[in-house]
Amino acid sequence: MTSLTTIVFKKELQDYFKGLMSCFIFAVYVGITLITTFYFGSFLDTNNTSLESFFRFQPEILAMIIPAVCMHLWTDEYRLGTIEFIMSQPVSYTSLVTGKFFAAFVFSLLMLFLTLPLVFFSSFYLDMDGGRIASGYLGCVLVVLSFCGICCAVSALSSRPIVTYLMSFFTIWGLMYFNLTPILQKAFGLQYLPSGSFMQQYINFISGQINIGSVLYFVLLTLLGLWINTEALKAQRV
Amino acid sequence: MLTIKGLSKNFGSIEALSDISFKAEQGDIISILGPNGAGKTTLIRILSGILSPSKGEILFDGVEISRNRVDVLRQIGYIAENSPMYGDMNGYEFIKYSAALHQIPKPQFNTRLEVLSTGLELKDILHRRISELSKGYRHRLGIASALIHNPKVLIMDEPSEGLDPNQKHIFQKFIKDFAAKGIVLMSTHILEDVSALSSRILLINQGKLIQDTTSTRFRYQMPEHDLAAVFRNLTLRSPSKEK
Numbered sequence: 001m002t003s004l005t006t007i008v009f010k011k012e013l014q015d016y017f018k019g020l021m022s023c024f025i026f027a028v029y030v031g032i033t034l035i036t037t038f039y040f041g042s043f044l045d046t047n048n049t050s051l052e053s054f055f056r057f058q059p060e061i062l063a064m065i066i067p068a069v070c071m072h073l074w075t076d077e078y079r080l081g082t083i084e085f086i087m088s089q090p091v092s093y094t095s096l097v098t099g100k101f102f103a104a105f106v107f108s109l110l111m112l113f114l115t116l117p118l119v120f121f122s123s124f125y126l127d128m129d130g131g132r133i134a135s136g137y138l139g140c141v142l143v144v145l146s147f148c149g150i151c152c153a154v155s156a157l158s159s160r161p162i163v164t165y166l167m168s169f170f171t172i173w174g175l176m177y178f179n180l181t182p183i184l185q186k187a188f189g190l191q192y193l194p195s196g197s198f199m200q201q202y203i204n205f206i207s208g209q210i211n212i213g214s215v216l217y218f219v220l221l222t223l224l225g226l227w228i229n230t231e232a233l234k235a236q237r238v
Numbered sequence: 239m240l241t242i243k244g245l246s247k248n249f250g251s252i253e254a255l256s257d258i259s260f261k262a263e264q265g266d267i268i269s270i271l272g273p274n275g276a277g278k279t280t281l282i283r284i285l286s287g288i289l290s291p292s293k294g295e296i297l298f299d300g301v302e303i304s305r306n307r308v309d310v311l312r313q314i315g316y317i318a319e320n321s322p323m324y325g326d327m328n329g330y331e332f333i334k335y336s337a338a339l340h341q342i343p344k345p346q347f348n349t350r351l352e353v354l355s356t357g358l359e360l361k362d363i364l365h366r367r368i369s370e371l372s373k374g375y376r377h378r379l380g381i382a383s384a385l386i387h388n389p390k391v392l393i394m395d396e397p398s399e400g401l402d403p404n405q406k407h408i409f410q411k412f413i414k415d416f417a418a419k420g421i422v423l424m425s426t427h428i429l430e431d432v433s434a435l436s437s438r439i440l441l442i443n444q445g446k447l448i449q450d451t452t453s454t455r456f457r458y459q460m461p462e463h464d465l466a467a468v469f470r471n472l473t474l475r476s477p478s479k480e481k
Contacts, residue, residue: 081322090311
């Protein structure tokens with residue numbers, strides 16, 4: 001990260017911890033995760049050595065939470081009028097976009113970090129499959145990465161938080177079930193991207209299969225989001 | 239030196255600015271005057287890098303702003319109308335953030351902050367939350383953040399709107415001091431500021447520059463030497479008639 005990206009990143013990350021919003025988001029995420037893992041995933045009734053009950057529902061949970069994490073990033077700048085302040089500073093669009101994106105990503109990783117006690121306590125009672133759990137967490141991190149990229153882009157399109165949240169939510173759900181691979185293959189000329197939708201790529205990770213093509217799939221989605229975000233900012237000047 | 243050449247701006251089919259050209263040099267305090275909707279704010283936003291022009295060039299010391307946006311913005315301080323700020327920061331944090339974005343070293347930041355907080359009488363409120371501050375203090379905080387990097391050009395949109403007479407006095411004194419070593423461009427429709435501060439007046443109407451003159455010449459266009467009378471006389475006529 002350049003020094004200007006770091007400055008924007010620090011400011012945005014600090015903003016998350018002003019007030020009780022971060023606690024609320026953490027509590028909702030952990031609460032929903034516990035309910036889905038133990039109730040819908042029947043965690044206690046199955047032999048969960050790979051924490052499948054936990055990982056299975058993560059994309060859907062993150063699809064509800066990440067739009068809330070990212071919705072203020074640009075929307076608040078428009079709403080408060082501070083977009084004029086930030087756009088008149090000698091900072092490149094890339095630094096602004098990546099600074100805000102990394103703040104949202106790190107905050108979301110902290111949220112994911114709160115689920116580690118589940119692994120820790122389960123390891124007392126079960127013979128855990130460390131490889132599959134690590135692979136599942138890598139899948140979750142990549143899902144968070146791509147969702148943050150997409151939601152940052154959407155937040156640059158509206159000045160109303162609720163509109164931003166709903167647009168991000170529906171965009172993510174669309175992406176999760178719509179097979180984007182042929183489009184990404186065509187757009188980036190990458191024929192070796194594995195076929196399959198977002199959810200199929202994620203399921204590879206929770207089954208313990210880490211393949212570079214699936215990693216690339218999520219990274220490309222993130223870059224696409226960041227590119228749209230930068231273009232949306234440039235369009236503000238036109 | 240700031241040079242504006244043939245600047246035009248269209249929003250769809252609406253022509254907000256048409257073929258604006260002028261030059262500004264060190265020591266100039268230029269008021270951009272015009273009725274509501276004349277294109278003053280659009281011009282200010284283009285000059286401060288927020289909007290890009292549809293046509294024309296802005297050269298700062300020979301460097302074109304759209305090709306070197308970041309480099310040129312390092313030389314410019316901008317205060318938007320109503321001084322939008324992050325309400326959950328305190329004054330010190332806001333100025334520090336602005337300084338950090340301009341990559342000002344810490345010793346230089348401390349010196350500048352001392353000068354600005356003394357000159358603008360901000361010392362007592364620097365550690366108060368911005369959302370708790372009055373409009374006058376927010377405005378002065380906006381000036382401090384715009385000047386923290388010691389810019390060569392200060393651009394302001396409706397700078398003294400809503401200030402009480404004491405605050406206006408502090409503001410005007412500060413702007414005169416700054417103009418001794420820089421360029422000040424301000425959009426306003428408060429004629430009292432124009433007569434107290436400006437060395438030059440740019441009058442814009444319907445997106446066209448209809449007068450670029452000194453404030454004395456501007457005033458003496460009417461027998462009563464009244465700014466308001468001249469303003470009315472010029473802006474109630476169409477720009478085409480003026481030519």
